[in-house]
Amino acid sequence: MNLKELSQNLGLSQTTVSRALNGYPEVSPSTRRRVEEAARTFNYSPSTRAKGLATGQALAIGHVIPLSSKHEMVNPIFGDFIAGAGETYSRHGYEMILSIVDDASERRVYEGLKSRRAVDGVVVHGPRMDDPRIGLLHGLDLPFAVHGRASGYDQPYAWLDVNNRSAFKRATDFLFDLGHRRIALVNGLEIMDFAHRRRDGYAASLTDHGVDLDPALMRSGEMTEVFGYECTRDMLNSDDAPTAILCSSLISALGVRRAIEEKGLVMGKDVSVITHDDALSYLQNGSDVPIFTATRSSVREAGRRLAEMLLTAIANPAMPPQTQLLEAELMVGSSTGPAPRKD
């Protein structure tokens, strides 16, 4: 069923039917009702393509997911973020189109999206330090919003980020308050902007408390369970083992815990652990009482909001780019406790 058929069926012009369906005022309430009802019974909905052609809008947002060719790893965050963004899109009648791209051909994908007029805007995932995509997108004149930030790019652009620095500073401070002095950091890849900022927060707290950074306690890598395990195992086997560990991901934290328990130590007593928790739906941090003390911020909520932000930016092109900095909440669980006294 298309517009033409529907309008013939109603004995009206396409114009009138179109207007009735799109809420224009030039149509009497009675005909509007009639049209709407017919549309419903015939199960008519306008072709997105034709509508887009006519209006110049795509009614779609592109998500370009970088897939590091080295690691071939899909960010575990991704599913939940997309779910959040998807909620927003469907509420606004937008489609979400996804491209999985190895980092080598990213540029071409953005250009393609633009020149094929496939989307009204894009969401940038996983920004790295000095990420070239921001500049590229500015040049392409394609509306965009970034999940995270790219330090080093100073022009204004739309982003939404967790305050990673303050979250990790606060978490480290918390550990100091509990009496810990040897605090380790099991971080994500520090080319990633978020990881860099977390390290910054961690370092700032150490400096505040007059503790020197110890490279042996600062690990960085792809945030897998095994990575958390191996880092922790190695550090705990050293002479000057940490009494507390800060971890960038709940998945790695599971590995951290494993290494601790394997060594016959008790988490929250012998070694304290704080992890960042993205509140992923399939990785809950305990049921009622959190297992891990965590800096928590829902990535799904981030998806919802960032999508909202991008849509308003598209609707109001003149508006200056918006930004949102979310504060993670520190949830105290049973993985932290006072530093063990040296005997």
Next chain:
Amino acid sequence: MNLKELSQNLGLSQTTVSRALNGYPEVSPSTRRRVEEAARTFNYSPSTRAKGLATGQALAIGHVIPLSSKHEMVNPIFGDFIAGAGETYSRHGYEMILSIVDDASERRVYEGLKSRRAVDGVVVHGPRMDDPRIGLLHGLDLPFAVHGRASGYDQPYAWLDVNNRSAFKRATDFLFDLGHRRIALVNGLEIMDFAHRRRDGYAASLTDHGVDLDPALMRSGEMTEVFGYECTRDMLNSDDAPTAILCSSLISALGVRRAIEEKGLVMGKDVSVITHDDALSYLQNGSDVPIFTATRSSVREAGRRLAEMLLTAIANPAMPPQTQLLEAELMVGSSTGPAPRKD
């Protein structure tokens, strides 16, 4: 830059330029070269919408991700599957469009996709037993392919599935061979078709070995870490604790291991564990030697193949629906060992 401008620039008609670019024979090699070069320098690529309108194709595949309103849980498999499918699509010039949908409005979403002519076909995720979507899609006359199967629907349709039954039967047999008799199953939600089949395989093995099913050893739920932990803790605390556990997901397996170790037992010695491993990129089962003995099947590869299958089905509408049954490989890790002798 659009076709019109490009053709004016070249002093050719739109027809010729279009033909040159799309590989039609009615154009001389020299002009074709000229056109292709111009297209490249002007960074021209045809508008997907216009092309779609003219050809009647959408050049897009829809993925409808059900989001159980009860659990609000995004399947952790999803990211990797999509990554696999995305590879195939981009190789064929297809777009992937994603809809996140609570199960109540699934029907409407499929109908919408169809009537808006937004996609050429859809992929069905997470089929449940007697899933009504298969029938619905048959009725809509929209090409589709299912990741998994829906027992109880007997008309032919395109699907790709892991042989869950044989994988779990084989894994259980393996445990019997090691001398285990009390074998527990920590399964996914058994409304899900895959979980049902796994249970079937497990049950078949037990029957083969003359062991009665014990409801106390058969758990089913959302496959989180906590779920694996709680099931295992409870079972190990019983008088007649299992000596081996079969687990449906690597994530839950992490919880299983935690419960085992918390009780001071050693995995692979006191309690054996076999888990299914979807080979998710962010959840590797150990680095070189697998930690868990596992039935392994890459969900990413499944994505690649299913996408390929759907595209060929779209290209050859007359072809009968294809199916693919992948066998999981049993990888022996260090989580299994001979059943402990009773003293």
Next chain:
DNA sequence: CATATCCCCCAAAGCGCTTTGGATTTCCCT
């Protein structure tokens, strides 16, 4: 009663592409 004002509605153009049906030119053979 004539004129101005709304209210509803319509015909047709245009969005950027593909494709049909021809027109023109070139080439080959006799």
Next chain:
DNA sequence: AGGGAAATCCAAAGCGCTTTGGGGGATATG
């Protein structure tokens, strides 16, 4: 040189929608 076939190219229609620019009929105004 003349005829037909091949090789190139083009104008125009059409895909399904929105939107511009009217056009009639009912209602209000003088």
